[in-house]
Amino acid sequence: MRSLILAAATRVVFPLLLLFSVFLLFRGHNEPGGGFVGGLVAATAYALLALTGGVAAARRVLPARPEVLIGTGLLAALASGLVGLAAGRPFMTGLWGDVSLPVVGKPGTPVLFDAGVYLTVLGVVLLILLTLQEEDEA
Amino acid sequence: MSLRDLLAAALMLAGVATALLAAFGVVRMPDVPTRMSATSKASTLAKMCVFLALALAFDDLGVAARSLAAVAFVFLTAPLAAHAIGRAAFALGVPLFPGTKVNEMPRRNDGEGCDPDP
Amino acid sequence: MTLLLALAIGVLYAAGTYLLLRRSAIRVVFGLALLGYASNLLVFTAGRLSREGPPIVPEGAVAAAATSADPLPQALVLTAIVIGFGVQAFALVLLKRTCQEAGTDDVDAMREEG
Amino acid sequence: MIAAVLTTIAVAALAPLLERRLGRRAAPLLALVPAGLFVSLARHVPEVSAGGVRTDSLAWIAELGVSLSFRLDGLSLLMALVVTGVGAVVLLYAGSYMKGHPRRGNLLGYLLAFLAAMLGLVLSDNLLGLFVFWEATSLLSYVLIGFEREKAEVRASALQALLVTGGGGLALLAGFVLLGQAGGSLEIGALAANAEAVKASPLYLPALLLVLLGAFTKSAQVPFHFWLPDAMAAPAPVSTFLHSATMVKAGVFLLARLHPTLGGTPEWTGIVTTVGAATMLTGALLAVGQRDLKRLLAYSTVSALGSLVMLVGVGTPAALAAAMVLLLAHALYKGALFLVAGIVDHETGTRDVASLGGLFRALPVTAVAAAAAAFSMAGLPPLLGFVSKELLYDAALRASPAPLLLVPVAVGSNMLLVAVALSVGWGPFTGRAGETPKAPHEAPAAMWAGPLLLGLGSLAAGLFSGAISPFVSAAAAAALGHPYGVKLEVWHGFNLVLAKSLVTLVVGVALFAARGRIRSLAGRLAPIAAYGPGRLYRAGLAGLVRFAKGTASVLSSGSLRQDLRIVLGATVVLAAPLLLTRAVLGAPDALRSVRPLEAVLAFLVVAGAVATVLAGSRLAAVVALGVTGFGVALLFLVFGAPDLAMTQFAVETLSVLLFVAVLRRLPRLQSRSAPRARAVDALLAGAVGAVMTGLVLAVHAEPLRSRLAPFFRESSLALAKGRNVVNVILVDFRGLDTLGEITVLGVAALGVFSLVRLRLSSRAAAAKGDRP
Amino acid sequence: MGTFAFLVFAWVAVTGEVSVANLLEGAVLAGLLVLVLRVPLRRRFRLEKVPKALGLLLYFLKELLLSNAAVARILLSPASSLSPGIVAVPLDLKSDAGITVLANLVTLTPGTLSLDVSPDRTTLYVHALHVDDPDAFRREVKEGFERRVKEVFE
Amino acid sequence: MNTLLVLPLLVPLATAAATILLARSPRAVRTASFAGAAASLGAAVALLGATRDGTILVTQAGAWEAPFGISLVADRFAAAMVLVAALLLAAVVVSSIRGLDGARERAGYHPLLHVLSMGVSGAFLTGDLFNLYVWFEVMLMSSFVLVSLGGERAQLQGALKYVVLNLVSSALFLAGAGLLYGSIGTLNMAGAAVALRELPAQGLPSVVASLFLLAFGIKAAAFPLFFWLPASYHTPPMPVAALFAGLLTKVGVYALVRVLTLVFVRDTAFTGPLLLAVAALTMVTGVLGAMAQGDVRKVLSFHIVSQIGYMLMGLGLGTRLALAGTVFYVLHHIVVKANLFLVAGAMRRAGGSFSLEKLGSLLARSPLLAAAFLVPAVSLAGLPPLSGFWAKYLLVRAGLEAGNGTIVAVALAVSLLTLFSMTKIWNEAFWKPAPAGAGAAPAPLSAAERASLLGPVLVLGAITVAIGLGAGVLYRFADAAAAQLLDPELYVRAVLGARGGGT
Amino acid sequence: MTLLSQLALWVGLPALGLALLLTLFRIVKGPTLPDRIVGLDLLGTLGISIAAVVALSARDAVYLDVAIVLALLAFLGTVAFAAYLERSR
Ligand code: NA
Numbered sequence A: 001m002r003s004l005i006l007a008a009a010t011r012v013v014f015p016l017l018l019l020f021s022v023f024l025l026f027r028g029h030n031e032p033g034g035g036f037v038g039g040l041v042a043a044t045a046y047a048l049l050a051l052t053g054g055v056a057a058a059r060r061v062l063p064a065r066p067e068v069l070i071g072t073g074l075l076a077a078l079a080s081g082l083v084g085l086a087a088g089r090p091f092m093t094g095l096w097g098d099v100s101l102p103v104v105g106k107p108g109t110p111v112l113f114d115a116g117v118y119l120t121v122l123g124v125v126l127l128i129l130l131t132l133q134e135e136d137e138a
Numbered sequence B: 001m002s003l004r005d006l007l008a009a010a011l012m013l014a015g016v017a018t019a020l021l022a023a024f025g026v027v028r029m030p031d032v033p034t035r036m037s038a039t040s041k042a043s044t045l046a047k048m049c050v051f052l053a054l055a056l057a058f059d060d061l062g063v064a065a066r067s068l069a070a071v072a073f074v075f076l077t078a079p080l081a082a083h084a085i086g087r088a089a090f091a092l093g094v095p096l097f098p099g100t101k102v103n104e105m106p107r108r109n110d111g112e113g114c115d116p117d118p
Numbered sequence C: 001m002t003l004l005l006a007l008a009i010g011v012l013y014a015a016g017t018y019l020l021l022r023r024s025a026i027r028v029v030f031g032l033a034l035l036g037y038a039s040n041l042l043v044f045t046a047g048r049l050s051r052e053g054p055p056i057v058p059e060g061a062v063a064a065a066a067t068s069a070d071p072l073p074q075a076l077v078l079t080a081i082v083i084g085f086g087v088q089a090f091a092l093v094l095l096k097r098t099c100q101e102a103g104t105d106d107v108d109a110m111r112e113e114g
Numbered sequence D: 001m002i003a004a005v006l007t008t009i010a011v012a013a014l015a016p017l018l019e020r021r022l023g024r025r026a027a028p029l030l031a032l033v034p035a036g037l038f039v040s041l042a043r044h045v046p047e048v049s050a051g052g053v054r055t056d057s058l059a060w061i062a063e064l065g066v067s068l069s070f071r072l073d074g075l076s077l078l079m080a081l082v083v084t085g086v087g088a089v090v091l092l093y094a095g096s097y098m099k100g101h102p103r104r105g106n107l108l109g110y111l112l113a114f115l116a117a118m119l120g121l122v123l124s125d126n127l128l129g130l131f132v133f134w135e136a137t138s139l140l141s142y143v144l145i146g147f148e149r150e151k152a153e154v155r156a157s158a159l160q161a162l163l164v165t166g167g168g169g170l171a172l173l174a175g176f177v178l179l180g181q182a183g184g185s186l187e188i189g190a191l192a193a194n195a196e197a198v199k200a201s202p203l204y205l206p207a208l209l210l211v212l213l214g215a216f217t218k219s220a221q222v223p224f225h226f227w228l229p230d231a232m233a234a235p236a237p238v239s240t241f242l243h244s245a246t247m248v249k250a251g252v253f254l255l256a257r258l259h260p261t262l263g264g265t266p267e268w269t270g271i272v273t274t275v276g277a278a279t280m281l282t283g284a285l286l287a288v289g290q291r292d293l294k295r296l297l298a299y300s301t302v303s304a305l306g307s308l309v310m311l312v313g314v315g316t317p318a319a320l321a322a323a324m325v326l327l328l329a330h331a332l333y334k335g336a337l338f339l340v341a342g343i344v345d346h347e348t349g350t351r352d353v354a355s356l357g358g359l360f361r362a363l364p365v366t367a368v369a370a371a372a373a374a375f376s377m378a379g380l381p382p383l384l385g386f387v388s389k390e391l392l393y394d395a396a397l398r399a400s401p402a403p404l405l406l407v408p409v410a411v412g413s414n415m416l417l418v419a420v421a422l423s424v425g426w427g428p429f430t431g432r433a434g435e436t437p438k439a440p441h442e443a444p445a446a447m448w449a450g451p452l453l454l455g456l457g458s459l460a461a462g463l464f465s466g467a468i469s470p471f472v473s474a475a476a477a478a479a480l481g482h483p484y485g486v487k488l489e490v491w492h493g494f495n496l497v498l499a500k501s502l503v504t505l506v507v508g509v510a511l512f513a514a515r516g517r518i519r520s521l522a523g524r525l526a527p528i529a530a531y532g533p534g535r536l537y538r539a540g541l542a543g544l545v546r547f548a549k550g551t552a553s554v555l556s557s558g559s560l561r562q563d564l565r566i567v568l569g570a571t572v573v574l575a576a577p578l579l580l581t582r583a584v585l586g587a588p589d590a591l592r593s594v595r596p597l598e599a600v601l602a603f604l605v606v607a608g609a610v611a612t613v614l615a616g617s618r619l620a621a622v623v624a625l626g627v628t629g630f631g632v633a634l635l636f637l638v639f640g641a642p643d644l645a646m647t648q649f650a651v652e653t654l655s656v657l658l659f660v661a662v663l664r665r666l667p668r669l670q671s672r673s674a675p676r677a678r679a680v681d682a683l684l685a686g687a688v689g690a691v692m693t694g695l696v697l698a699v700h701a702e703p704l705r706s707r708l709a710p711f712f713r714e715s716s717l718a719l720a721k722g723r724n725v726v727n728v729i730l731v732d733f734r735g736l737d738t739l740g741e742i743t744v745l746g747v748a749a750l751g752v753f754s755l756v757r758l759r760l761s762s763r764a765a766a767a768k769g770d771r772p
Numbered sequence E: 001m002g003t004f005a006f007l008v009f010a011w012v013a014v015t016g017e018v019s020v021a022n023l024l025e026g027a028v029l030a031g032l033l034v035l036v037l038r039v040p041l042r043r044r045f046r047l048e049k050v051p052k053a054l055g056l057l058l059y060f061l062k063e064l065l066l067s068n069a070a071v072a073r074i075l076l077s078p079a080s081s082l083s084p085g086i087v088a089v090p091l092d093l094k095s096d097a098g099i100t101v102l103a104n105l106v107t108l109t110p111g112t113l114s115l116d117v118s119p120d121r122t123t124l125y126v127h128a129l130h131v132d133d134p135d136a137f138r139r140e141v142k143e144g145f146e147r148r149v150k151e152v153f154e
Numbered sequence F: 001m002n003t004l005l006v007l008p009l010l011v012p013l014a015t016a017a018a019t020i021l022l023a024r025s026p027r028a029v030r031t032a033s034f035a036g037a038a039a040s041l042g043a044a045v046a047l048l049g050a051t052r053d054g055t056i057l058v059t060q061a062g063a064w065e066a067p068f069g070i071s072l073v074a075d076r077f078a079a080a081m082v083l084v085a086a087l088l089l090a091a092v093v094v095s096s097i098r099g100l101d102g103a104r105e106r107a108g109y110h111p112l113l114h115v116l117s118m119g120v121s122g123a124f125l126t127g128d129l130f131n132l133y134v135w136f137e138v139m140l141m142s143s144f145v146l147v148s149l150g151g152e153r154a155q156l157q158g159a160l161k162y163v164v165l166n167l168v169s170s171a172l173f174l175a176g177a178g179l180l181y182g183s184i185g186t187l188n189m190a191g192a193a194v195a196l197r198e199l200p201a202q203g204l205p206s207v208v209a210s211l212f213l214l215a216f217g218i219k220a221a222a223f224p225l226f227f228w229l230p231a232s233y234h235t236p237p238m239p240v241a242a243l244f245a246g247l248l249t250k251v252g253v254y255a256l257v258r259v260l261t262l263v264f265v266r267d268t269a270f271t272g273p274l275l276l277a278v279a280a281l282t283m284v285t286g287v288l289g290a291m292a293q294g295d296v297r298k299v300l301s302f303h304i305v306s307q308i309g310y311m312l313m314g315l316g317l318g319t320r321l322a323l324a325g326t327v328f329y330v331l332h333h334i335v336v337k338a339n340l341f342l343v344a345g346a347m348r349r350a351g352g353s354f355s356l357e358k359l360g361s362l363l364a365r366s367p368l369l370a371a372a373f374l375v376p377a378v379s380l381a382g383l384p385p386l387s388g389f390w391a392k393y394l395l396v397r398a399g400l401e402a403g404n405g406t407i408v409a410v411a412l413a414v415s416l417l418t419l420f421s422m423t424k425i426w427n428e429a430f431w432k433p434a435p436a437g438a439g440a441a442p443a444p445l446s447a448a449e450r451a452s453l454l455g456p457v458l459v460l461g462a463i464t465v466a467i468g469l470g471a472g473v474l475y476r477f478a479d480a481a482a483a484q485l486l487d488p489e490l491y492v493r494a495v496l497g498a499r500g501g502g503t
Numbered sequence G: 001m002t003l004l005s006q007l008a009l010w011v012g013l014p015a016l017g018l019a020l021l022l023t024l025f026r027i028v029k030g031p032t033l034p035d036r037i038v039g040l041d042l043l044g045t046l047g048i049s050i051a052a053v054v055a056l057s058a059r060d061a062v063y064l065d066v067a068i069v070l071a072l073l074a075f076l077g078t079v080a081f082a083a084y085l086e087r088s089r
């Protein structure tokens, strides 16, 4: 939908959505939120961009191809599970660091896992929506 | 009951009343633009009131900040929806209320009304 | 309220089932979506409804309130919702492609021929 | 013994290769394998004749009593000698007969493999082991009958043989299992020792019937006899080997083998004798009117098999001795005659007896072999056939239940068979030369050597029948289950039996003389004869295929709706009665109160669902669906599930984007079903909904006591360092679910991508002018 | 820089925690978003516009609240009393942001709804529930909102 | 030790992720896919090795003890299923190297294969009912994509049916899992086994059990729920169909076996006769369906249905011998049926069609192919001494020992018709001269094609022969597996610890 | 429970429920697609208010987050619908 008003508003809403998605991701362990909903919200940000500015515009600001996001997300989730194995505990055993980091909070394998979820969900929704919209535009 | 609570309650009730008004409007108004008109602002007002009530009701700076942020979001996004719908309805040629006095907006294409999805 | 929801779940299943049995494949996909809602609500309800708030440990407490909603069905439903979204996306696109290739969305016309 | 069988199989596998290397020298070389086996087996004759038994065993599935245990006694040695002896002759013959055939090597290989299977069958002392070889012979016979596979009728005959014998084989399997149950072992020897218990078992009769079914189909007994003449589509060496000398005798062998265990009861005697007698007569009657050399022989074989079965059914020592001699005699003369028929066919290009005559001049050696075999078959002294016929008549006379019935049948059948024997072994070689497609020349030695050897064997065995008496006795003893001695003689003196033999011969010769008229009569009766079980088989098969097609079109109509109706109907049919009979249906035990907003939300959900059903346009349906989704999300919210509400809202929004992206390419909604179909569907849908509501209510009739929820509430922060219990479950307590779930998502995305992209690329390819 | 500051501010607002640590977190995140995700928001942040912006906000809130009653009256009055219309308002504003903000403000205040901007960006089409005099209406919009928006955004 | 339990999930997932990331280089994808398949196979072999002595391996994902976390459990049956699945994956990966077009390969074929394998292994190994649902979805979703990959019309129509019916099954399963949690408060299978002991028999749980029966019955393609299978299995590329044919329905059978021997053990009075009736009807309708077909793939597809009946027969009889028969049958059938589909692909390549009418003289064209067909076909028909015979024998014997002659008669009659079906294919495709109107025969198989197309076939055929000749080995295993299945206490104690059994 | 909570629970939420029903009427009635979409948009908007009022009635700020998510997302669906309508002219 080519609309000056929408396009201009998108420029503000887009980063807000992304920011908020990260907020949801890292808060999820303690408050409502988490990787899923974070990933979904992030995806809506790009979807909005694609809707108002075209798929090409959305692709331009994507940090990586959606497939790569999916693969990376899956590997991150997998890696978080392997940490436990490497430590001689069962697969996916939650292990936590002691220091607290900015944004992330205490680093722990569940956080990495949730981040993997976030990336995967983002990649998935983007791959689906961008593919479809691209075809729709064609 | 503290004054803040009272104020919050009043705001909440005002918001709810406005929301009800919006719903009432969407039922009563005769055509798409008027319905959209009724809902977009009344509901925005409603949301603002309710969020302000929230900001007051919790003795928590964080909640207040988030509530105000929510109001900002609402101001930012609610008009976009109204704009998009109004524009689409107009472009589609959805019939206007017969009482519409002025129409200075040119039809963009053929002006033929077409239902996209009978 | 449980009774009311049980009835609503029944209606969702019934509506979903009815749509599954339509000749129009697009209605079938709508039916699948309704079945998804029905199943999710059913699982959610199975943990018993609670009005006592979400299973979140309040700041300063060590455990979530014993009366808070059962967290497990919530987690299950969340998983099911997300899976359902993926499935729905795929089903929709499959539907679209099938209609394009078959030239119709009439499932009765889609009997295989060799 | 095991080694012998396995070696033969290995050689069989190499046969085609060998043939390609050595050409015509391969067959004689390969024939050395059975010949060698024959010799080494023959070395055991004295020992076995003296009552010795050799065994050899290899455990297979010990826990189930399955083993490869072999037993060399009189019965198996007799069969094994027939198998290897005729096998050697046939292999030699086949090399020559199939000269120039591109797949000669394959045929030799199949024959050797078959020989191994047959050897295994007759030597097996374990029912399952025997069964394995039994089925192997069925399968190999299919391959051998279908050797000239280019012809449709050849393929049909092969299939027919396989289905009839294979079906019997399955009955046999069940019979064996029952037998094993009744007797507590699968070892034939052990069963025989436990025969009384077996016969007393309630499983005896079913086991007997099933075993008999297996044996009768394999040995072409009425009413399963029809497959054998049709199997003559096989090349001559195959017919010789399988359909006269060996495989068809497997059923008889089995009956003899199990006689100690199963025999002697009224059921056994009644059924086996009757079926055997009926087959004997039927085969003879059908044989006499045939014009085709091989069909003449085939029907006469059916008759002979009937005789054998009848004798085993009678089950007296004399009868079993007679059976053993007939078995040997038949292998010799019928083997020879089949080979002769093959030579005649090969040399003249026809097998029509009516157009054959005077071949003696062109095929002198063959003629001698033919005459010897035919005379044996006709029961002329001093050939073995005569000895065997005498024994047969004797046994029939002394059969305890019904000699009055058996004797006329036996004599009558043999009269007809005399005519048949002469038609095959005498008629074509004497009299005026007929018009044949090819000018005949004597066949190469490799071909006539076999029939000659077998024909002369008939003579020798007859002349020296006394010498083989101990061996025959041992065979009969094995079938009897106790020691037994019989003295074979060509000359018994003048008695009732001899008189019968003479009458048989005289009438038989007369029938031969009248063969032209008999054939024309048979020709006129042919339409009646066509109403045999063969026709039933064909009609049955065709009917089955038709039925299958009908069933398939009803059951899997290809209609998604039909399939769904069945699936959903099954759900209702299965769950509803259980629900009504087994579950407590009551009001929910908790949360009975209703708040206004909650009621509105439930209504919203329902209204959205109903509106989706009723929606007349795609977009209206999407909107209605959105209403339901929205209601569900808010229900999550008010019942303490903010995470769910959030996720549901996000998913709803994305669903809208999704729908909107594909909706334009979807066809418009149309109403296509008839009102009646809609009513039926609505009924079914209502039933499904009612069942689900009932299930929910049934679950809620009892309080839920879960250890899980308290654990999660209490451990979330303490053990998993997270305050949002739901999220902690998702990423930690049940992280594996989530791992699977994001995998599903990833795959779904790949799916969408590939569905769209594969098309885009094919479109691009089409645009470029490539083939799509 | 404008984007960055905006995002840091938004982060603080959303998290509702005003502390150095949280500012730092916001900065890290905003930096990541700007750098990695190549967020497209190019406006520079100008401190001197803040008072004018606050003024605009106040004016808007006043409009919003004052016409609160009007909303109710309009919604509760019979439909026949409506005299809606679509009015073309010529624009002095040039920037996308300015036009957007104006359009949104118009939409958010009772009785009016921005339908579209003409492709040449010179006209804003506004739907109003009561249009007695189109020219008066145009003036009202231009002198009320447009002037104030122009002061802040251009 | 416990690592062994997660490797069948991790290796495929890592392989899938890697192949997604490497997507732009087909060579790298193939290499990674092959390496992943080999690693999966190795892991599965190790897993079976660790469970052969009767050890029930258990690991609790995330170190959360049962019933709070998700248990992964491998007893003999599960481990064997994982191994056969891995074997099949390897065979399919190898035969895909030549049997697949580039477009499909680029469209994510290899990651899908591995994800499918992950889902299947997860379904075999999980000890949690909801987790089973998730693995089912993993498996289904990848199968959805695989079945529609290529986008030809027939394929898409088949895929649509396949998707819809399987989603209905998923909905039933999900509802069943939810209701079970709602009535006993646990999802852990061992926990559920314990909890159900304390409830009155024939109460609500048996109603809930019926939902599981239906859901798994659809997956297993049991009568009357099998329609989706013949409608879709013949459409995808043959390596894919082979994987489906071998594995997917067996996951349904596995799930039925698992819940009926572990969880809903007190419902046998109801489920036993029901299963036997379903088994008989499944056998018969499947084989009749096959007889009606003229397309190799469809004949084979309907036979899957028919053979499922045999597996259910053992489960319905419920004795140790019968269960051993089911285990034996399932393992044998996975190999044989997948093999037949792979052969069908090679037949198509060599003869230019799947239609029996259009095929012909394949025996002359490629004796090796004929041999490759013959082994699994004869085994499927249940002729000795190949694997199928022993599977059938065990079931027949179990049926007769249980005094159920009817089901045995049906089983035997159906096996004759199966023989008929296989012979029909042989007669028409291999023996019959190529029909005149069939056009030019396709080019003879190149050496590389033979290696890729027939290599896996011959390996699987060799396994079939080996199972047949060494039936004792597999029987002993199946018997031991059945013994384990019949003693749910072993499973419960392994998962919940000693205290689990008591409370 | 405070008065605020009670008010939210027994006045605020029922009133919003009534608003939902009114909106539902418009969605079902139509008559045009834009009308339905206007209704759906309002439904989302009401959802935001409901989440906020639930937060008041439960005195729990977690519901505020739901409201924010909804506020951020609700308009997107409407815009997508509108885009669809415009494109399908
Ligand atoms: Na399968």
Ligand code: NA
Pocket: F302, F303, F304, F305, F306, F307, F308, F333, F337, F380
């Ligand atoms: Na099968």
